[in-house]
Amino acid sequence: SICKVFRYKFEHALIGLFDAGRLEHDFHDRMEFMGFIKKVVNKKDWIVHLEQPIQMPEQVIQYVGRYSKRACLSEYKITAMDGENISFRYRDYKNSPDRRNPVEKELTLHYREFFPRLLQHVPLRYFRIVRYYGFYSNKGSLPEEYFGRDESEIEEAELQQAESGYENPYFCERCGRTRVYSHTTVTGGGMTYTVILEHCDIHRKKAA
Template identity: 30%
Template structure:
């Protein structure tokens, strides 16, 4: 267990992992994430030993795994992402939207994850682009980013993308058109267009052979799936985040670097059962405790380990990488906004001082800036050579 009795994801893997692995095979990406999470900030990854020259206190510092699925490693990654994005933020309000696909697609997604999520990204982007380009609404090009989430609070599969959209558009003649205050596009109309674009793209993918024939895509199952998708309304959720540019970035970073479950949500692990907090839909604003057998909990978590090389954050419109710098410059000119400040690369010591209030050079016992490197700890041979969980 982690310090102070707190349950962490690595504890669950260590205690119940062998039982899970005895009956389940892991994808390569899952094995890599598993190994990283269990090894994170342990001697397996190497590190160093410091000693205080003033009082003699020693401190062991082990390396982080930096895996994007590790709950321990997202703070630093989030801060770096915010620093990189700060120069791309425009001095305008931003709108947060969520595009969700029905659970009826979960079966197909389990066999064709990349195809379904690519269609999700493309359909959401095409819907926003179409509305932004329509003179009835804005008549220009939007600046927006999409972030994929695959989970619900109880770790079931729940595919959706979060969109952060600058509330306005750049017209072809270089003017900035702002949306109405507190309103970007009508969500009911967005939902209908999104559903149509997704179903069209899904049908095309099947005709092109991108969805192989299996139990979920046989002719009969396919016809039933399309009926179900057309029968129900699809929901696009919209909310305008509050605050200035810095608050907007912090707001989006909650979604860009969130993992399926954080350590703060884990309550306990006892008698082969994991307890964790989830939102109580029956009582808005409150939490309830959900309990799962440990091996079932592990299986649900691994559902949300993304394939190797998969991009879960994608940028569109003005923010598309091909012409981003030129287009952002045109936006700033139209908004009479100054050029962004030069990027500042924060040191690890400065980051730790800001986030934790502690400095690397200061002794955790006496507080004197007298910590000195005493020993380098090399990574274990097992970690260097292993291709999967132990």
Template identity: 30%
Template sequence: MATTIQTLLKEHFDDFAQRNRLSFDMVRAAVCMRDCRSAALGGHINSCPDGHFDQIAYNSCRHRCCPICNGLPRARWLDGWKHRLLPCPHFHTIFTTPHDLLPLWRYNKGVFADTLFAAAAETLRELLADEKYLGGKVGILAAVHTWSQTLAGHVHLHVLVTAGGLDGDGKWQHAKKSCLLPRKVLMIKFRGKFRAMLLEKLAKGELKVPPSTTPAKLRSLLNLLGRTVWNVKILERYDYGDGVATYLANYLKGGPIGNHRILCERDGRVYFRFRMGNSDRTVPNRQGVTSLTVDEFLGRLLEHVPPRRFQSVRGYGLYSGNQHSHLTEAHAALGSAMPEAESPLSWQEFCEAAGLPDAGRCPKCGKPLVSHDEFERGRSPPRGYRDAVIQGSAA
């Protein structure tokens, strides 16, 4: 049997939870991923409307970290944003926080990420409002990531920003420079804002100080980091934002690692593939294989579970999504119409787009299957359907 996140949790999570202190969010995520699309979550019946075919479909957990059931939510998010993105070039910018601050992040995940979002968004909006660089209101779409390819802590923000903005007269101003902003200027301003915001929250008692340090040592660390170089990148310009939006979508749902990267579990270790970094962007990234003990793997996996109801993707400026965003005016300035809202992608449409056109249809007559007869968690399917086909895990 193939090694997956689900099989690892089924075999090892109970013992792991007894040996380690876990938050409620971690336990909930692990149980959801372990029980996804199994009888533990209940289910329903999909049937042909003409009675040719019946199928037992166990319910998905719908947890954002689950690698099994997030194909459809990911596709819906991406489809919605592809319609909202302005028809103009976009820049992909990355703001990375120093590894010295990882202990602070572990004890303040929500507050830390909120501060990271605010510092990056304010930095971009203030610099790009300056006529020296652009002189307009830009669209910003940001997503926080907290992991590296080996699941170690690596807190950074991916930002999609329009290569132009709407000025005070309602006219579109195109980016004046091929690199959007000077990297050093961007780094210094972001570093200053992020540190100042953290110091203010520390002074107000809004940050939980890690047990390995003290408030005074934490202030000293933040002051010291003000004299170091932070990793802030401005990547090449994309003619359209779809490519970066697709990149973000792959990280928003499904957790920090997909089942396709896991090779096997052997002798108490989990072996998986990872992408090796490469500073030379003309050479493709290489694939490597590494391993962690089962406890290390599960610990790193669950460390990246976001706080419940935490918004890991946020829009600012023209992409803020409120009545003050002026997105309609920006579309008009670019000569395009604001797209009308479309109905969400159905699971049958998703299966067809994924190359599984028969997954949601009767194998005999081809009609779309109809869902009915839901059964509760831990219960068996209705008596008349217990010999029906069990649905696969395409989505």
């Protein structure tokens, strides 16, 4: 199938980069790297999404328009409502054999549970959503010790933002332009998390 062919070619090229010393990694040797490919990467089935390339600008606008203003839950999927509970239909991709032909199911939730779930799919202001990201997704995670950080650092950053009077954290109050992301640094000893945002050519500001 196309999925197996794509996975073979992708992994073959990845192994070639490893053997040539052009792949940044933390593996001790080739045996450990190949074990990761076979036992971790190949443990799940790969899903390849293919579409015809978009040729005309009108097609791009139509494609983006379908998702930019689309609701996360359509009205027609809501089947019943009362004073306490809301029932709706959904597609169960998680329990589908190949995740391509999901079974449609119905779920009933109390409104106190329904709305928090619904709002998880509403992006915060100034955030954007990418529908398909595939192997570009970030599978890495911060070490567990970072989850125990003192939240006073975040509160201090929020306080500074509130005092500045600017709602958009990416807006530069000095030059009136949008800040450009430079890099993020994370250190373990002092539990320091710093995001560097460059804006003016003559000024840089650090924001936690």
